[in-house]
Amino acid sequence: MYSKEELLEELRTDLVGQKLFLFDSLDSTNACAKTLAEAGMDEGAVILTDFQTEGRGRLGRVWQSEPGKNLLFSCIFRPAVAKEQAGLLTFAVAISIARALEHTTKLSVECKWPNDLLIGGKKCCGILLENSFNKETLTYSVVGIGVNVNQTGFEESLRASVTSLAQETGNEIDRKKLFLAMMNELDAHYKAAGKGDFRTVLQEWNRRCTMFGKETHVSREGVAISGKAIGLSADGGLILETAQGKETVYAGDVTVIQ
């Protein structure tokens, strides 16, 4: 693993990663980031680890990652945004990571609602946004990012839908360079997004999203909604044109019918 000093020496950001916490192993970088945020840690702080014993995925799932192969980190943000905009930070993070992945691999990276990045239709990155509110005010956001970088074996049930950068390029990827590229992109995009201006972010996210116009199923806790995905709502939900009219969904398992 690279050292904290090595990373800080090459970091050129104004905010993101300037406070950096590096661990060989943690339960979850999101859990650690939340503890630090509750204790008043500054925004821009990043918690990076080589392995998680209790990596968290969306919808209460587990995020698995082989030790020392991938990038697993969380950032603390304190965006000055209205409650309704709190979910939009995930799109700023998605396009930042997509740009860094593209720059590193030269492969094209797609966004899938709500927060997956895909290469060739397979997931290579998951993002987990955990917001904390005090009444109507957003006190902090923790954004966890898991990128499959150099892992090349995945369990049978995931093989058809999951990939890594090494698998797609056929080359081992320099995780340090990739991490620094991600820090730069996050730093650049948070400048406007952190003030509630998501215009550029949403334009780019919409351009990278290949779901629009396609039949899409969203299911959650046994309830399924199907329809044509037609766009994002102002607060980041997915708008589906269903047989009963337009419906906006905010979470769930998403399947796009190609």
Ligand code: BTN
């Ligand atoms: C998803 O389900 O797609 C979101 C996965 C997010 C995983 C990352 S890995 C780093 C950070 N810490 C966690 O416990 N989860 C996120």
